[in-house]
Amino acid sequence: MAKHKGRGIATIEYPTGMNQNGDPSQAWVKLKPDGRVDVFTGTVDHGQGSRTVHTQIAADTLGVPYDWITMDNTNTDSSAVCTGSFASRGTFIGGNAVRFAAEKARERILDIASKELEIAPSDLEIADGEVVAKGAPDRKIGIPEVAAAATWTYGELITGTGAALKPFSDVSDDDGSVEIEPHSAISYAACVADVEVDDETGEVRVERLIQVYDVGRAINPTLVEGQIEGGAMMGLGLGLLEQAYPYYPEPEHRGREFGAYLAPALEDLPQLDNVIIESPSEDGPFGAKAIGEMANNAQPPAIASAIYDAVGVWVTEMPATPERVLRALDAKQEPRRDGKRVIFDEELSVRTVSSNGGKGFLETDG
Amino acid sequence: MKAVGARLPRYDGVAHVTGRTQYVDDIRVRGMLWTKALRSPHHHAAITHFDASKAEALPGVRAVVTHEDVPKNVYGHLEALGIPADEPLLAVDEVRFKGQPIAAVAADDEDTAREAVELIEIEFDERPAFFDMRKAMDPEWPKIHQWGPVYPHYGPYNHRRVRKGDVDAAFEQADTIVEGVYRPQAIEHCPIEPQTALVIPEPSGRLTIHSCTQAMYFSMGVVAAHLEWPLNKLKFVGGTVGGGFGGKVDTASETISALLALKAKRPVKWRWTREEEFLASSTRAPWHMEIADAVTSDGWILGRRMLTLHDAGAYARFSPYGVTKHAFHHTGAYTIPNVHFDGFVVFTNRVPTTAMRGFGVTSVSFAVESHMNRVAQVLGMDPLQIRLKNANRIGDTTANRVVLKDPSTVQVVLAAADRVNYDLPAEYRSMTNEKRSGDLLPEHLVGQLAADDATTNGGGR
Numbered sequence: 001m002a003k004h005k006g007r008g009i010a011t012i013e014y015p016t017g018m019n020q021n022g023d024p025s026q027a028w029v030k031l032k033p034d035g036r037v038d039v040f041t042g043t044v045d046h047g048q049g050s051r052t053v054h055t056q057i058a059a060d061t062l063g064v065p066y067d068w069i070t071m072d073n074t075n076t077d078s079s080a081v082c083t084g085s086f087a088s089r090g091t092f093i094g095g096n097a098v099r100f101a102a103e104k105a106r107e108r109i110l111d112i113a114s115k116e117l118e119i120a121p122s123d124l125e126i127a128d129g130e131v132v133a134k135g136a137p138d139r140k141i142g143i144p145e146v147a148a149a150a151t152w153t154y155g156e157l158i159t160g161t162g163a164a165l166k167p168f169s170d171v172s173d174d175d176g177s178v179e180i181e182p183h184s185a186i187s188y189a190a191c192v193a194d195v196e197v198d199d200e201t202g203e204v205r206v207e208r209l210i211q212v213y214d215v216g217r218a219i220n221p222t223l224v225e226g227q228i229e230g231g232a233m234m235g236l237g238l239g240l241l242e243q244a245y246p247y248y249p250e251p252e253h254r255g256r257e258f259g260a261y262l263a264p265a266l267e268d269l270p271q272l273d274n275v276i277i278e279s280p281s282e283d284g285p286f287g288a289k290a291i292g293e294m295a296n297n298a299q300p301p302a303i304a305s306a307i308y309d310a311v312g313v314w315v316t317e318m319p320a321t322p323e324r325v326l327r328a329l330d331a332k333q334e335p336r337r338d339g340k341r342v343i344f345d346e347e348l349s350v351r352t353v354s355s356n357g358g359k360g361f362l363e364t365d366g
Numbered sequence: 367m368k369a370v371g372a373r374l375p376r377y378d379g380v381a382h383v384t385g386r387t388q389y390v391d392d393i394r395v396r397g398m399l400w401t402k403a404l405r406s407p408h409h410h411a412a413i414t415h416f417d418a419s420k421a422e423a424l425p426g427v428r429a430v431v432t433h434e435d436v437p438k439n440v441y442g443h444l445e446a447l448g449i450p451a452d453e454p455l456l457a458v459d460e461v462r463f464k465g466q467p468i469a470a471v472a473a474d475d476e477d478t479a480r481e482a483v484e485l486i487e488i489e490f491d492e493r494p495a496f497f498d499m500r501k502a503m504d505p506e507w508p509k510i511h512q513w514g515p516v517y518p519h520y521g522p523y524n525h526r527r528v529r530k531g532d533v534d535a536a537f538e539q540a541d542t543i544v545e546g547v548y549r550p551q552a553i554e555h556c557p558i559e560p561q562t563a564l565v566i567p568e569p570s571g572r573l574t575i576h577s578c579t580q581a582m583y584f585s586m587g588v589v590a591a592h593l594e595w596p597l598n599k600l601k602f603v604g605g606t607v608g609g610g611f612g613g614k615v616d617t618a619s620e621t622i623s624a625l626l627a628l629k630a631k632r633p634v635k636w637r638w639t640r641e642e643e644f645l646a647s648s649t650r651a652p653w654h655m656e657i658a659d660a661v662t663s664d665g666w667i668l669g670r671r672m673l674t675l676h677d678a679g680a681y682a683r684f685s686p687y688g689v690t691k692h693a694f695h696h697t698g699a700y701t702i703p704n705v706h707f708d709g710f711v712v713f714t715n716r717v718p719t720t721a722m723r724g725f726g727v728t729s730v731s732f733a734v735e736s737h738m739n740r741v742a743q744v745l746g747m748d749p750l751q752i753r754l755k756n757a758n759r760i761g762d763t764t765a766n767r768v769v770l771k772d773p774s775t776v777q778v779v780l781a782a783a784d785r786v787n788y789d790l791p792a793e794y795r796s797m798t799n800e801k802r803s804g805d806l807l808p809e810h811l812v813g814q815l816a817a818d819d820a821t822t823n824g825g826g827r
Contacts, residue, residue: 008739009739009749010731011698011735012698012727013773020447044581045607060369075582075601075604076586076600084579086615086725175529177767188775190778190781191782210785214778217371238550238728242554243551244553248552249652251409257641263554275782277778277781281772282771286371293727297724300728300732301732308739314740316546317551340540340542341543350500354503356503361503
């Protein structure tokens with residue numbers, strides 16, 4: 001009876017944006033008479049940080065300080081369509097909507113500044129809240145003055161609208177092929193898990209997770225790390241602790257309160273090493289591919305293979321609870337070999353469990 | 367550029383940690399009523415008797431709603447994607463899962479609402495329930511869904527298919543075939559804030575709906591469809607959510623609260639208990655995945671056959687979409703030229719499953735990556751080397767015919783190896799994601815390479 005160390009790896013990819021597309025996000029921007037900016041989106045920030053990220057995108061697209069911007073995502077009367085915060089689409093699709101709207105407002109700012117400075121818009125650029133003539137930095141006008149001129153002199157509202165939509169991608173029912181990319185971008189990640197397995201109690205402790213994510217561009221590295229670390233804990237829950245049906249497929253004995261349902265807690269927190277790679281996407285805002293959902297996908301298989309490395313058993317019914325680890329250690333099942341076939345988990349397969357040898361699920365080509 | 371790339375603090379951080387964030391349940395308005403639901407105590411049963419008159423007569427009860435109060439009771443959340451509707455908002459003459467809502471009461475306080483729910487007379491005739499999706503095609507299957515044991519509407523098929531290359535030849539040619547079964551469990555979304563809605567009938571005739579949805583416009587569309595109302599009569603207020611993780615796309619509390627508010631002509635709040643959140647709200651789906659890989663003794667994956675069963679629970683909800691997304695990613699971060707994939711959405715008598723972080727892909731990542739490690743073990747190969755060899759590269763074509771232009775399997779594996787000082791031979795350490803050539807372009811991969819001028823907009827059709 002002893003504790004054993006093990007290490008496992010997993011490499012994953014994830015499609016950001018809604019699968020098969022067809023999911024619009026829209027935004028609009030208006031300037032107050034003093035040049036401060038209101039941005040309206042329908043994107044719900046449920047903790048992932050989209051509102052902060054969208055504000056950063058708006059600030060740099062317009063060329064104004066971050067704290068000039070007020071973001072309103074509170075209601076459907078003032079905000080335009082956002083299908084929702086799901087499918088890892090907030091940064092890429094929602095962010096693009098904000099970017100496009102800000103680009104339009106930026107053009108209007110340059111038009112008004114052009115009249116005030118008597119310089120063509122194409123010879124102007126915006127930085128730090130000022131419109132400056134290219135190559136002649138002393139010829140400039142502040143965006144507050146531009147907004148004031150628009151309001152009081154020209155009788156105009158500086159505004160911009162933007163919509164991000166990738167068209168619906170049909171899929172062939174015959175072979176699964178698509179006509180256009182069914183995603184916004186594909187992000188990649190790798191995870192190394194170091195675990196300790198107690199072969200007497202079956203308990204697994206994750207000691208360290210090394211996680212590498214290619215997110216294209218980290219609009220806000222702190223929030224990306226938040227996703228990586230929060231995702232790590234969700235992945236740890238998936239891999240080791242959580243199950244809605246303790247005797248699945250039987251439906252009974254469900255946990256009906258915290259404590260009876262085991263979600264990961266701070267005491268489960270391993271050492272976390274985060275690595276962010278920025279290999280920019282062509283179409284995402286500032287090169288972003290996004291992270292979002294994928295952050296809980298790599299840990300469960302990395303943990304499962306670390307358990308194998310530690311004690312020599314595969315736990316393929318997730319989560320690897322102490323009971324499952326002990327049962328696997330008791331069984332120490334070797335795969336069956338049949339010619340060149342190496343067959344694991346035969347007792348779990350449809351062929352074995354169904355009363356008709358899996359008919360209906362197998363041999364679908366008739 | 368200053369803001370992008372900066373470590374700016376999140377706009378709501380201070381409000382969260384000082385307790386000043388206002389969630390839906392923090393909002394109280396004059397005359398607000400409270401809601402409780404009558405839910406099925408059975409996994410599968412016919413409703414043989416229903417009488418709410420005693421509940422309606424209880425002092426303090428302002429409205430009781432059943433399926434008869436819903437203008438459009440059966441509406442599918444993904445009808446726009448061609449996925450037909452199968453789930454009633456409120457049960458009609460049968461229940462298919464424990465916790466299914468049958469009726470709801472709005473009353474002056476929660477205790478009165480609870481008492482009223484207990485006064486509703488209801489009788490059931492229990493039916494056999496079904497839970498092990500591997501037995502869905504057995505002759506003994508007890509009929510639990512009008513569509514049959516599995517979702518039947520993938521065009522002419524009852525499953526999502528992916529077919530590419532010549533998988534039979536790949537299995538013939540293989541040195542070894544490695545087979546395994548992977549079964550990740552259902553888990554709860556576990557938001558700190560349970561499902562909560564507050565619906566206020568305005569003097570103008572509009573409804574203001576304070577919602578914890580992750581998707582305001584999507585949820586507004588769902589409520590409008592059930593009410594058969596135009597969008598200008600609804601205003602969703604939201605954008606602040608106490609955790610969602612996919613479960614708050616379900617629009618689980620808004621529509622019933624709206625029906626009660628309309629009937630009572632009073633503001634109505636419905637906040638689920640923690641027990642309801644655990645037992646009656648949707649979960650991540652359980653999955654059953656069988657993989658067989660045709661491999662060579664030096665670690666090339668020539669082909670893959672995969673069978674996936676997805677436990678949808680009692681109704682389809684987003685499951686057909688989830689299985690399609692799953693199908694698109696069943697080769698993981700690797701290039702496998704010959705594949706045969708079948709994915710089934712299987713109905714059972716559990717709470718319908720729904721989207722959750724990584725929807726459709728979390729499961730397949732677990733299966734594919736566990737299997738990859740097993741293949742490496744069977745072949746006696748290093749798990750990083752087998753990954754680097756089969757990794758996606760520029761110009762590779764995925765199972766669903768997308769030509770990859772910037773895959774980074776190689777970069778993330780090498781960065782992870784670096785971080786843990788992993789011992790890799792020089793030829794692996796120097797790998798990149800560049801287009802295949804030389805040793806990395808063995809004969810079996812030549813045909814799948816996209817032409818140099820191919821776009822990423824699909825290639826294989």
